[in-house]
Amino acid sequence: xxxxxxxxxxxxxxxxxxxxxxxxxxxxxxxxxxxxxxxxxxxxxxxxxxxxxxxxxxxxxxxxxxxxxxxxxxxxxxxxxxxxxxxxxxxxxxxxxxxxxxxxxxxxxxxxxxxxxxxxxxxxxxxxxxxxxxxxxxxxxxxxxxxxxxxxxxxxxxxxxxxxxxxxxxxxxxxxxxxxxxxxxxxxxxxxxxxxxxxxxxxxxxxxxxxxxxxxxxxxxxxxxxxxxxxxxxxxxxxxxxxxxxxxxxxxxxxxxxxxxxxxxxxxxxxxxxxxxxxxxxxxxxxxxxxxxxxxxxxxxxxxx
Amino acid sequence: xxxxxxxxxxxxxxxxxxxxxxxxxxxxxxxxxxxxxxxxxxxxxxxxxxxxxxxxxxxxxxxxxxxxxxxxxxxxxxxxxxxxxxxxxxxxxxxxxxxxxxxxxxxxxxxxxxxxxxxxxxxxxxxxxxxxxxxxxxxxxxxxxxxxxxxxxxxxxxxxxxxxxxxxxxxxxxxxxxxxxxxxxxxxxxxxxxxxxxxxxxxxxxxxxxxxxxxxxxxxxxxxxxxxxxxxxxxxxxxxxxxxxxxxxxxxxxxxxxxxxxxxxxxxxxxxxxxxxxxxxxxxxxxxxxxxxxxxxxxxxxxxxxxxxxxxxxxxxxxxxxxxxxxxxxxxxxxxxxxxxxxxxxxxxxxxxxxxx
Numbered sequence: 190x191x192x193x194x195x196x197x198x199x200x201x202x203x204x205x206x207x208x209x210x211x212x213x214x215x216x217x218x219x220x221x222x223x224x225x226x227x228x229x230x231x232x233x234x235x236x237x238x239x240x241x242x243x244x245x246x247x248x249x250x251x252x253x254x255x256x257x258x259x260x261x262x263x264x265x266x267x268x269x270x271x272x273x274x275x276x277x278x279x280x281x282x283x284x285x286x287x288x289x290x291x292x293x294x295x296x297x298x299x300x301x302x303x304x305x306x307x308x309x310x311x312x313x314x315x316x317x318x319x320x321x322x323x324x325x326x327x328x329x330x331x332x333x334x335x336x337x338x339x340x341x342x343x344x345x346x347x348x349x350x351x352x353x354x355x356x357x358x359x360x361x362x363x364x365x366x367x368x369x370x371x372x373x374x375x376x377x378x379x380x381x382x383x384x385x386x387x388x389x390x391x392x393x394x395x396x397x398x399x400x401x402x403x404x405x406x407x408x409x410x411x412x413x414x415x416x417x418x419x420x421x422x423x424x425x426x427x428x429x430x431x432x433x434x435x436x437x438x439x440x441x442x443x444x445x446x447x448x449x450x451x452x453x454x455x456x457x458x459x460x461x462x463x464x465x466x467x468x469x470x471x472x473x474x475x476x477x478x479x480x481x482x483x484x485x486x487x488x489x490x491x492x493x494x
Numbered sequence: 495x496x497x498x499x500x501x502x503x504x505x506x507x508x509x510x511x512x513x514x515x516x517x518x519x520x521x522x523x524x525x526x527x528x529x530x531x532x533x534x535x536x537x538x539x540x541x542x543x544x545x546x547x548x549x550x551x552x553x554x555x556x557x558x559x560x561x562x563x564x565x566x567x568x569x570x571x572x573x574x575x576x577x578x579x580x581x582x583x584x585x586x587x588x589x590x591x592x593x594x595x596x597x598x599x600x601x602x603x604x605x606x607x608x609x610x611x612x613x614x615x616x617x618x619x620x621x622x623x624x625x626x627x628x629x630x631x632x633x634x635x636x637x638x639x640x641x642x643x644x645x646x647x648x649x650x651x652x653x654x655x656x657x658x659x660x661x662x663x664x665x666x667x668x669x670x671x672x673x674x675x676x677x678x679x680x681x682x683x684x685x686x687x688x689x690x691x692x693x694x695x696x697x698x699x700x701x702x703x704x705x706x707x708x709x710x711x712x713x714x715x716x717x718x719x720x721x722x723x724x725x726x727x728x729x730x731x732x733x734x735x736x737x738x739x740x741x742x743x744x745x746x747x748x749x750x751x752x753x754x755x756x757x758x759x760x761x762x763x764x765x766x767x768x769x770x771x772x773x774x775x776x777x778x779x780x781x782x783x784x785x786x787x788x789x790x791x792x793x794x795x796x797x798x799x800x801x802x803x804x805x806x807x808x809x810x811x812x813x814x815x816x817x818x819x820x821x822x823x824x825x826x827x828x829x830x831x832x833x834x835x836x837x838x839x840x841x842x843x844x845x846x847x848x849x850x851x
Contacts, residue, residue, distance in 0.1 A: 232523040232737070235727070242720040243516055250509050254502045284712070288705060377497025384500070384508050388721055395713040403678060403710075413685020420687070424694040446609065446696065453610035456543075460619065 515724035540627035544602030569644035588839035614775030636661035671806035700746030787815035
């Protein structure tokens with residue numbers, strides 16, 4: 190985290206420094222890098238986020254300034270809008286991939302290596318496959334393991350298709366949001382003269398299209414499909430790991446879960462017993478109270494006699 | 495483009511302002527050491543496993559009337575300190591200042607060993623024991639129950655199952671009809687395999703739910719919120735407000751697997767609460783058993799629980815004393831925004847103080 194933050198700070202500082210030398214007409218920036226080590230916790234994360242977001246904003250702004258200065262005040266900004274759309278497409282794709290990312294173990298398996306890479310033949314994917322296929326024959330698992338691998342591939346294919354279907358919805362949302370955005374600019378009255386306004390208009394345009402799109406049955410199905418595909422893959426890998434751990438005689442997640450279930454059951458039984466005991470104690474106290482009252486009444490009667 | 499008149503000069507000015515605020519934000523953030531939440535004095539009066547029950551005594555306001563106590567049942571999906579975020583944004587603080595003794599249930603953070611906790615455990619054990627403990631502490635036979643969001647749905651279930659223990663019922667931003675056309679969260683939950691989710695994750699990670707909520711308005715809660723940050727953070731008090739809220743947003747506990755599954759399947763996917771077919775521990779939840787006076791508070795701009803879902807309560811119970819209050823706020827704003835806090839606690843106090851018949 191601290192490294193990332195430091196890196197971002199340095200990027201930001203370099204960027205601003207560059208701007209101060211290169212920006213035509215002088216730079217609007219006069220910025221001093223905060224000491225990232227002086228902040229911690231959520232504030233540090235926030236600084237990181239701010240820096241990242243500001244970089245994007247400044248980059249976008251500088252491009253517009255450049256375009257305007259090259260082509261004059263009444264410039265046609267279609268090139269910029271195209272650029273913005275590409276930028277948006279990239280951001281959306283990153284967001285989709287990070288939201289529906291492959292389970293960690295599988296993500297590691299699919300990290301690519303170049304042919305010059307020392308890890309080419311010993312990368313996590315090869316290593317994982319080797320360890321799977323090296324299961325002792327005498328356990329009779331070779332065939333079932335092959336079947337498992339096939340199931341894994343099927344799940345991966347389903348994940349890939351689900352992701353494609355889901356991404357298609359976002360491409361459509363982006364396109365219609367951009368159309369909506371351009372239409373809104375055309376009809377803006379009074380006209381838009383600031384980047385902040387432009388951003389707000391974009392957000393409005395996007396959210397309008399987005400809320401309509403996600404309310405459709407198609408989107409619902411695509412969302413359900415990708416959610417379930419990611420979970421099935423994750424579960425598959427967990428089950429594979431459980432089998433391996435079991436073969437090695439190491440307690441696995443499934444066994445731990447069974448213990449949790451038993452513990453839960455026992456906790457419930459214990460609570461139920463405690464409740465019964467408490468009710469019995471209350472009854473006992475009531476009986477004692479009644480006995481005392483009865484004794485006192487009998488005593489009174491005896492005295493009266 | 496007709497509606498666009500950007501000039502390099504204006505953009506430079508805008509960037510300059512943005513940058514100045516950014517610098518101020520960095521300075522402010524560097525000066526903030528701790529983000530504190532929970533402002534109102536309280537004491538723990540009961541615990542059951544990870545569940546805690548807190549008591550917030552009414553503030554001595556010299557001559558102000560002491561009102562009947564209220565037990566707050568918050569949702570499982572977030573932490574209950576949002577009801578007492580900071581002195582000037584505290585539903586609990588506002589209530590105690592107006593003479594209401596408040597009890598608050600804190601469900602705690604479920605651990606992996608809590609995966610098998612069911613809705614029966616939450617409602618028939620934890621909520622029930624808190625109702626009993628608060629009634630005993632307040633020396634009342636019945637208590638007023640105030641449920642927020644999912645806690646409101648729990649409160650409805652509990653009141654339907656144990657009407658003899660509840661005096662009055664207040665529901666805040668509570669989902670009742672899970673199948674209204676504009677209930678996006680429910681719409682998205684329809685195709686998700688809840689059995690698979692629990693088999694895969696055990697307890698459902700809080701982050702996963704947070705991502706889901708954020709995905710309902712990705713641009714507004716992403717780009718727009720982030721770009722507005724320098725303005726928000728350039729002032730210390732505003733920055734602290736923001737950080738407190740962020741702390742709460744990112745502090746979503748994991749959800750006990752079984753209870754989550756039951757809630758998704760029975761409530762979101764099958765809408766059984768409204769059909770009178772939801773089951774808690776083998777007992778059917780019949781909302782018609784609820785005859786208590788009800789105050790139903792709804793956020794007009796609630797994007798998580800749309801007003802249409804909460805309004806279904808009006809026809810669902812047998813209460814002859816149903817009152818609805820629609821607040822000009824979103825889901826959280828109903829009990830956090832300064833504007834709503836001028837309206838909501840006062841309305842609750844008036845209602846508690848008014849005769850039921």
